[in-house]
Amino acid sequence: MDTYIKDWHNIILNCSFDNTYKMVWAKSLVELAVNSQEKNDKVTFNFREISELCLKYYWNQTIYFNLIQGSNIKKPPEILTYVKELIGDYITKTGKTQPIRFEKLNLTALELESKYEKVINKISNTLKSDVCWRFKNLAGITYELYDLDRDKKTVTFNKEDILNIKEQSDFLFSFINYKWTQMLESFNFSPKISQKVRGIDEGKVKRSPLKKYHEYLDLMCSNGKRICFYCNKEINETDLSIDHVIPWSFMFSDDIWNLVYCHKNENSEKSNRLPSENDINRLEERNIRLMKLMENSDFHKNKNFDQLQLANEKNYVRSFWISCKY
Ligand SMILES: [Zn+2]
Incomplete structure (x- = not known):
């Protein structure tokens, strides 16, 4: 494995267990890398697109299983609180308690666009103040996985690093899920956490006839x-x-x-x-x-x-x- 991916591995393996921010951040970046087109030597993602993916991951885990994403039960991670507000708006608007995957939501039809925008902004601010720089730091060392411009709210990768992430994306996704599952197991008392995480990821959360x-x-x-x-x-x-x-x-x-x-x-x-x-x-x-x-x-x-x-x-x-x- 090359050193760049080893650094990712190291950070994900050893990061602290306060909440799952680093997992949702890492997974969003890998997903963006997989779908990116490298036209230049540098590839830049803005916090908005990262926030959209963070919202998607947390929405799906929350609306189906209401998983706890942090060690402090009395003070849940703020990003999760924002996501729950939007889920609340969705339920109020539709009167439906049946879960729906984020990918299937029609925000326009539900007239939830402005609420969605607000949530995306708030997530993006938390990523800026808290998550984006912390992720690169481990035990006093900064790993140069990407360049940050916190004022412009962007993350920039070298083209070769993006290609590397793409090539190793299967490994990275499953490793991030593995670590995420471990964290969730330490915060939640509910059974079958790994099946829940995997089920949501593969879109296989179905109720069988009773x-x-x-x-x-x-x-x-x-x-x-x-x-x-x-x-x-x-x-x-x-x-x-x-x-x-x-x-x-x-x-x-x-x-x-x-x-x-x-x-x-x-x-x-x-x-x-x-x-x-x-x-x-x-x-x-x-x-x-x-x-x-x-x-x-x-x-x-x-x-x-x-x-x-x-x-x-x-x-x-x-x-x-x-x-x-x-
Ligand atoms: Zn009855």
């Missing part, structure tokens, strides 16, 4: 009627929905011990809100009853039965609930 769980949940029917977990009333076929009591965005998986029947409208109202302690108590009781019902059915040799049993023995409901409250 219909296959009907046969288990139907064991709980009373007099042939499906009962809503939240309001205890009967649910008609057309109004039937399955809910993740501990949000899917936290678990990133469908687990029988976390799935209940509820009315469609209650499900969409609830979206990613946290369950109450009462819900958790009732889910634990439900799981014990469901386990007994499955034990006495044809499902007792089924892997869902094994999972439910394990969840009951290991108190999954309570431990995941406690960790998702952070």
Whole structure:
């Protein structure tokens, strides 16, 4: 590996764990390098285009999984706060709580352009004051990865360095993701962090149909009627929905011990809100009853039965609930 890429490697490997700014900065630069055309000896990117990519990365990680990006829980990194403001505006405007990838947003149609501009400006200011120069410094040494003009808000690379980054971009992207994942694992209590990061990167965050769980949940029917977990009333076929009591965005998986029947409208109202302690108590009781019902059915040799049993023995409901409250 040549020394220039080794310097990138060194910086990413050894940078501090306060927040993920350096990762989002590095990833944005690599993405810009990959898409750049080198017409001159120097290639310059402005902070605006870097900020747009930072926004994209943070938007996607936040709207799907609400990942914590810094070590100080009481004071989240300011860039993330700006991104969350825009997500809030999006939700207010559309009334939709279903996540959407940043790449699919139509800012013009949503009349969010001016808010977007403000967020981009604020991100760009944080990059200027905090991130752009810090990234190059490690343990008192400045690595000459690029030239900065902080007044003009630009980053300039030598052409050969850009070509180098392009050639090594697969390595750099996966190494940055690896380090980013490590950081997220130290800030977040949620499971499957690396799958979440990879899933978002590859655009493979999909919910799978939950219909296959009907046969288990139907064991709980009373007099042939499906009962809503939240309001205890009967649910008609057309109004039937399955809910993740501990949000899917936290678990990133469908687990029988976390799935209940509820009315469609209650499900969409609830979206990613946290369950109450009462819900958790009732889910634990439900799981014990469901386990007994499955034990006495044809499902007792089924892997869902094994999972439910394990969840009951290991108190999954309570431990995941406690960790998702952070
Ligand atoms: Zn209900």
